[in-house]
Amino acid sequence: MGKPKVAFYWAASCGGCEIAVLDIGDRLPVLAEAADIIFWPCAMDVKYDDLRAMEDDFIDVCLFNGAIRNSENEEMAGLLRKKSKILVAYGSCAHEGCIPGLANLVSEEDILDRSYISAPSVENPGNVLPEVKTETPEGELELPELYDTVYTLDQVVDVDYYVPGCPPVADRTWEVLEAILDGTLPGKGNVVGAGSKIVCDECSLEKKETGISGFVRPHLLEPEPDRCLLEQGVYCAGIGTRSGCGALCPSVGMPCRGCYGAPPGVFDQGAKIVSALGSIIDSTDPDETDAIMSGIPCPAGLFYRFSLPHSILRRKITDGYED
């Protein structure tokens, strides 16, 4: 067998995952040595047609980052699935939808309106919105169709492995790449490049098992050093987030935001966190409890910051889906 053929692709995401791959740093040449990178639009000159021309299962491993947001994302997901033996959902967007997935809290209409009409920086006197097909003298132009709902990769194609993180930390990425190269990946469907516990397991801050009597936003608090941030009233998602990052954020006094997604025993990260937070409120008075909870603006955005499309409800319920 020759060198394994590797592909990278970037769908609906910020591009950070591409950087994350580069983050393996010194080990990049090792990778280049051990594998043939044959498709990586971000880093090398390739065309989609090159990909279409490949035989099925031509690629050994494809690291796919980004959520599925439009018809191009979906088409490329399908194409790469077909051409790859192993398809890896790389990074939080492909895994659970991540920040792009928060678009599911509003409708497609609202997004277009905000982007092309109502934002203060927009100048669009004709209120022109992008069209999928536009006739021009030069011929018909085509843009990908924006979807009303953001999907995770595995909601549109079959996925072999998941690497969580926004972005995945470099060491975990390298571990995954090594496993791929060594052929030591576990069974299909597994999350790789992450732990099986929660961030608290890796976090060194001290817990005193106290309840909380109010939430405070991190920038308004001078945290007691070495003390569990949640117990200080800062919403920290570590209690409901898969380990693997090494508790990077709490170790520098910032709360975990939850980017590694739901831990292995949990399906819906946000709901579970709601349940846990509800368990440690230090009040038995309904009004006071309600007031404490109102200290959390936009709970959906907060608790599902990285996992909304992967949650039970997936998106805001609107009347607009029946298009």
Added chain:
Amino acid sequence: MSKTSLPPPENLPMRLTRDTVSEGFKKRVAELSGQNPDSCYQCGNCSSGCPLACEMNILPSRMMRLVQLGQEETVLESGTIWICASCFQCTVRCPRGIDIQSVMDALRQIALDLGTDHFGPDQVTPEQAATVPQPGLVSLYRKLST
């Protein structure tokens, strides 16, 4: 032997039928007053404390009982409904929370619907019209006339 005609007996039995005890009159009273006459368990507190009881031929608690039994005629013919001054004493003391004053209002309303004022504007003397404060006149008209 002369045959004398007997006077009719004074205390005829109440005739109870399914209709009198469940439908019709009692239902109308319940609807109009928004109260459930059947909640009354006849403790008599309304009567005990009614400041007008000594002016009434039938005590408020008995009125409630008669309504429970659907005795429309007896209730509407009683002077009690016109003597009640709507002072709410019964209402605030009823252990079952029945607004008895509203039941009295409802009974008055039903009686007035039969067509005649108990005490209409034409019966008010010019002297009363000139001296009684308006709330007295207005409430009188609203309670005792159509």
Added chain:
Amino acid sequence: MVKVAYYPGCALKDRSSHLDASARDAAERLGFQLDELESWTCCGAVPPVSRERVMNLVASSRILKNTRDSGRDLLVTICDFCYNTLKRTNHRIRKDEITRRRINTYLAQEKPERDYIEETASPWTDYAGEVRVMHLMEYLRDVTGYDEMRKRLSRPLEGLKLAPYYGCVMLRPENEIGLDDPEDPSIIEGFIEALGARVVNYPYRTECCGSYLSVSDPDVSTRLSYKILSSAAGKGADAVILSCPLCFHNLDSRQEAISRVFPGFKPIPVFYFTQLLSLAMGGDRDRQGFSRHHVDVSGVVDSIFAEKERQ
């Protein structure tokens, strides 16, 4: 001076104008002004039952809504009937969503005209019971404060023995009015003490005076009023103090008839609480409308002034 939205009601504009005048005078002496609502209507006096349940609440709702729309959230009234009607209407609007919606359907019929006149008027919003209805006595107890009143006395009613008379609608029904305990109230007692006078306890303070039976069955009213007045007098009261125009009518003007039916009955003066308040705050005796009383009050009033001079 603080302005307090004020609903006088019809009696105070006419037969009981001395209640209105003394109240305004007393209020200003206490540092607030009773600011009469514009273009108010009759409150309806009592909400009897009717087939269309909310019909009887519309007039009073309109008064409340107009109060709110004029930017005020507190409405003070004095007549016990008006107080009862407005407070209960408000209570029902607050408590029962269906009543609220139906009443607003009626109130909304005034809407097109308003919009036409004032295009800039704030948009229509349903009246949801935002206004707080207060009896003037309640205002004195809870806002002014009896302690504050005591501090401002310029002519304390020392030595005067006053019998508080509550009547019926000021306290009842309790769940909708909630001013005080209907069986064991203390608001007028507190008021009397705040004026420096002494409270006379007698069992008839919450018994009914006959209300509108005064017209349809005057004899009944006479008997009831006799019980109340003789009980108060029997306990040594110099005067009876009350707030309701109809109670005043029954207890004051009926004393002539009482004397006829019950020989040996000695007349006893009856005052509106506002009259005594005004006097105690230094008010002028000529402005209290004492000439409209059937029972001579000069003895008691003289003693108030005499007491002051002695000091």
Added chain:
Amino acid sequence: MKRIGVFVCHCGINIASTVDVQKVAEEVGKMPGVVFATDYIYMCSDPGQALVREKIREENLDAVIVAACSPNLHESTFRTAAGEAGLNPWQLEIANIREQCSWVHSDREKATEKAIRIVKAMVEKTRLNESLDPISVPITRKALVIGGGIAGIQAALDIADAGYEVILVEKEPSIGGHMAQLSETFPTLDCSQCILTPKMVAVGKHGNIELMTYSTVEEISGYVGNFTVKIRRKAAYVDWSICTGCGQCTEVCPAKVPSSFDRNFSTHGAVYVPFPQAVPNKPVIDREHCIHFKTGKCGLCEKTCEIGAIRFDQEDQVFRREVGAVVVAAGYDTLPLSELKEYGAGRVPDVIDGLAFERLLSASGPTNGEIRRPSDGKVPKEVVFVQCAGSRDPERHKPYCSKICCMYTTKHALLYRHRVHDGQPYIFYIDIRTGGKGYEEFYHRAEEDEGIIYLRGKVAKIFRDGAETVVWGTDTLTGKNVEIRADLVVLATAVIPRKSTARLVRKLHIQAGPNGFLAEAHPKLRPVESINSGFYLAGAAQGPKDIPESVAQAGGAACKVISLFSRNRLEQDPAVAWVDEDLCGGCRICISVCPYDARKFDEEKGIAVVNEALCEGCGSCVAACACGATQQKNLTDVQIKNMITASLGGK
């Protein structure tokens, strides 16, 4: 896949009349894994149970669902049956299609559809049920009895006589409770003290009873068979271990304190014994009224006491005791007169309550049994008794019937008549309730032979007029209002739970009903047990009760305790929380959530663990676990989700 059997009960027509039981069996039988489904007329009957056993063996079933009545009724019946057939009992579940379906719906089609959903959901749960073994724990064979009234006394004596140790805790200085205050008892009119005192003495002397008066239960932890209690004994400022009870100190004390035992009709010193027959007969010092504590002077008692038992420096003591069962006999109170505004709000001196009248009647009471009214000591000649003062009044006071007033008022009127021959008693009542042995006869005697006037109607208002007390009532039988100018009015005030009962309920973690009385596990079949295992109820703390009923219930509670103590070990429900060690990240939220201290942090493993013996299986920690490591046995999140899905008709 598990082989599941489903048995749908007709319950005669109770289920079958509204639910098409055959259709339920048929539909559920189509589910994958359901290898047997049938309906049967009475599943709980012997043949019904035999059917379950037979099919378990024949069909080789791994799990069984019985669709029948509430699991509270027959869950253990069927689990035992399953066990007999070799199936692990926790592989059997009950689907409630009677109380929560057939009995509450009338539309046959809809009820059947709902029943199918209920049973399908239970199939989904059962699919993932694990076989469990009960958790076995040892028993401490010592009982705690809270309350030293007649109920507590009886329960303590019965348990102690059976050979088990008892701790009797009473918050007053002496046991005896309200019964010690009573003069005579209905319907036999025997003297209350005479029948109570021997029992009090027996408690004081019993070798198996540790009597702790002037003490309260401060805290309790643990579970049935193994409770730890903290009992606080208030400082008596008298060393009871050397005090001989001579009474010298109580005689010299110059302070005057109203006697609550005598309903404030008499006074005692600041150092006092509440009543002469008190057990233990040792004094306490009321710190609030003691001149020494207030001024630092006096100390007469200290000087008088030759053996030096007065100890002003004494402090409260807290004792720790291990017990296996608790009898709660916390007693009752009566509605304060101040609540009854229309009856003078307690300000009319000659309006008193029933217990006060007992003291006036009592030969050892403040008037030595002569009836004299409080205002001026005159012997009252017109006495009005008012029943239902605060009872049967859902709108303003208590909705329930206080049960004992009809009889004790009759007794009061009768005893009054016996003492004051020319006096006239009147009783205002709404209904006379005489549901007890000899009660109706007693009432007839009072009405027919003793000249007591019964007036059917509730009193509206009572007020003082000169030396008289005016009662406005009605006689609904003649339709006339009644005015009585009485010399004395006795109100049969509502029986209410003690204020301390609410605190006790919280401390013991037991339940109280909507009116504040202790809640029994089942109103008919388990009337002496609390819902919480290990707690038993006795006396009026559970609801208004007269003496015979309190004694009977106390005996019942004692019997339950004795039966518990007769076992070697206790078995507990194993459906407790457990932790997947591979998943737990040690966030410790579960530890702060657990009300039973059953969750602890294992420092070595860095995870939270469960102490199964302490876990009561509430599942709070499971919901609190955001990492999904904690699950409840046989009620995992997956099981719940599958049940939801099945309930909604999904797959």
Added chain:
Amino acid sequence: MFEPRIICFLCTWCAGAGADLAGTSRLEYTPNGVNIRFMCSGRIDPEHVLWAFGKGADGVLIGGCHPGDCHYMDGNYKTMARVALLSRLLDDFGINRARLRLEWISAAEGAKFASVMNDFTEKLRSLGPMKPATREMAR
């Protein structure tokens, strides 16, 4: 008439016993709910509620012991806090928070259970069916 589908999560000691009492008292109410029994309302997890909505429930009822009466001391307070936060989450998801109802029902309140069911069914009828969140779910 629209018949909403309701999932009722009931604690066994209070709300569940109350539901049983409604049965023994033969109080009829709407058959729209299916009860799921928990030992304590404190076991109920917002995930269960969302799961129910995701699987097509039009309403979810949570029944627990009255405040202060929890058989397990304070499980119901946890439920109260969870529901307070969950309701806010439902707002964000565009789900009318009236679709989630928390009621304290004691073992003695059979009538309350029945009236809550009737009332809740009525309320859900007026709200109409719950819309599935995505096309996939609609299918």
